[in-house]
Amino acid sequence: MDSALAVLNAAPLWLVVTIKSALLLLVVVTTFAYAMLAERKVMGWMQLRPGPNRVGPWGLMQPASDAAKLILKEDLTPSTADPLIYKLAPFISLLTAFSVYAIIPFGAGSQGTWAIGNVDAGILFLMAISSLGVYGISLGGWASGSKYPLLGSVRATAQMISYELAMSLSFIGVLILAGTTSLDGIVSAQARLWFCIPQAVGFVIYVITAVAETNRTPFDLVEAETELVGGFHTEYSGLRFGSFFIAEYVNMLTVSCIATLLFLGGWNAPFGLTMVPGVLWFVAKVATFMFFYIWLRATLPRLRYDRLMAFGWKVLLPVATLNLIVTAVVVAVRG
């Protein structure tokens, strides 16, 4: 390991960063593939059935066979669609989902051993990139030239922008406590106490809005297969559908990483268990959060659309604002 690091230090920086970027993307896509398998397995167990178990031992080759099938499927463009935007939409979704990882640090080390870029405006970059993801979904549904996708995408846009508001407000409590927007700085500010304890309300709001932002159950009104067939990606087939699918799961992973960095102490070890490396703690926390997502999907029914919008605007927004004022009062009084 040390000799490998020495070789890395001798190489030009741009080469090292390019290799690291490619490796990180590979890890992210592989994680997506096995997160999908894990979801099907865990859902199976929760519903008392075995889940995928035919392809390879324990179903472990399932993601590879799914990928091969998606790549070889026919790529259909409906005659009513706008061909350019129809093809652009999954590309936008995928690119924004991948781009967020440019600044996420996975472990300690200021020289960027475990991160691509360590920028000071970390949270702002994160919000800026992740909020672009809505374009992929709204353009995809609109450009399909078909009714169900259009309804799905308009719903999705309204839902995502409504919940993004409460999400950006839930970060502010963390910023007040940490006093910095750099993700590295926020994690080191949690060395003694994770922010999910003093910011419990903010954490709950973040979890709810995060599930809504990634369009997962119980907020999956975007797909709502009982009323909208397949939602915004009804007309998509093959790898273009796959792109939306990858983007959804990569976004879930991103959300889990942000929850870990901002509220769950990042790579800080709990109970002083520092003999386990920080990166492993980070991975463990992210995996727990991902499991929580799957658990939710197996447990909760879908919300009604009017209740979803009312909940976002009438409950989450005022509660998030109150939470940030209370945090500010405590900081102003105690210093």
Place this chain on the structure above:
Amino acid sequence: MNPYGPVAIYLCVALAAALLFTFLPGLLGRKKPNPHKMEAYECGVEPTSAVAGRFPIRFYLVAMLFVIFDVEAASFYPWAVQMHSLRVFGLVEMVVFVIVLAIGYAFVWKKGGFQWR
């Protein structure tokens, strides 16, 4: 190296990966076009009417409200980072700001702007 240098390199790699996913289906997928396959999906029958018709105004209203309140949320960020040094002064300033916003929020609520019908 400027911290945004590696970010730019990573974004280029991500762009290449996303382009790969965009052009691969055209190269590898099978092609057997057929006019019925190219129809927009509408439960198996031929599409009955044009897609873009009348649309609920609610969705536009939500978009406008989002712009207003999101700008507000963005203005909280620099204040929040400086809160440890601003102390009571910062708190008073922000409470006044929130009260002004709350009046607008209450107005929209009273007018039924958050009511989904």
